[in-house]
């Protein structure tokens with residue numbers, strides 16, 4: 001479970017907050033999506049949750065304050081732009097995370113994800129030698145290596161080919177079946193159309209709509225998104 005309470009973020013010298021009084025839950029066994037147009041505050045929210053930014057408010061992950069060791073051991077984060085160790089190979093990057101987190105039996109987990117992401121043949125390549133999509137998949141693999149109870153993914157499908165997109169969608173479904181809280185930020189609704197359980201629509205730094213699967217009526221999530229974020233709407 002990821003619990004966000006009264007999250008507000010002002011960047012240095014900004015007059016307006018990038019995120020204003022945001023409250024939401026990403027429940028266990030569900031895919032929660034943060035939707036919003038460019039600049040709505042999605043990445044700022046995710047970066048605040050994983051403690052990469054200073055902010056006002058309270059964030060708990062699996063019941064622990066997000067800055068605690070317990071929380072840090074519980075979540076995986078996949079940023080929009082992968083942050084990798086360029087001079088480590090894929091194999092070395094896996095071993096680095098395995099040792100840093102003191103993981104038991106991480107090799108088995110790694111092999112399964114290397115296969116899923118079709119990275120097995122790239123094991124000896126340096127991270128800097130990988131293609132954009134391969135870097136994205138390695139970033140996801142490293143976040144999954146710790147078998148996180150909460151997974152936060154910022155724009156998961158950017159740069160991925162159709163087979164990889166399908167593999168990642170199936171993976172998200174499997175993770176939620178295993179009870180993981182999956183939080184995805186995206187402005188591409190088609191990507192999450194089949195897997196979302198709860199959606200929070202952001203506009204100008206605020207959550208302007210919360211919707212649970214089944215509440216859409218005859219409308220699609222995309223229609224609700226466009227109605228909610230249309231110019232002139234509060």
Ligand SMILES: Nc1ncnc2c1ncn2[C@@H]1O[C@H](COP(=O)(O)OP(=O)(O)OP(=O)(O)O)[C@@H](O)[C@H]1O
Nearest residue numbers: 011012018036037038039040041042043044045187
């Ligand atoms: N490092 C920064 N310094 C100052 N302002 C920032 C910084 N990063 C983001 N912002 C501002 O914060 C607001 C929210 O940006 P954010 O990146 O969180 O939006 P987003 O919803 O993730 O957008 P996108 O879909 O384009 O990735 C925007 O007004 C943006 O200009």
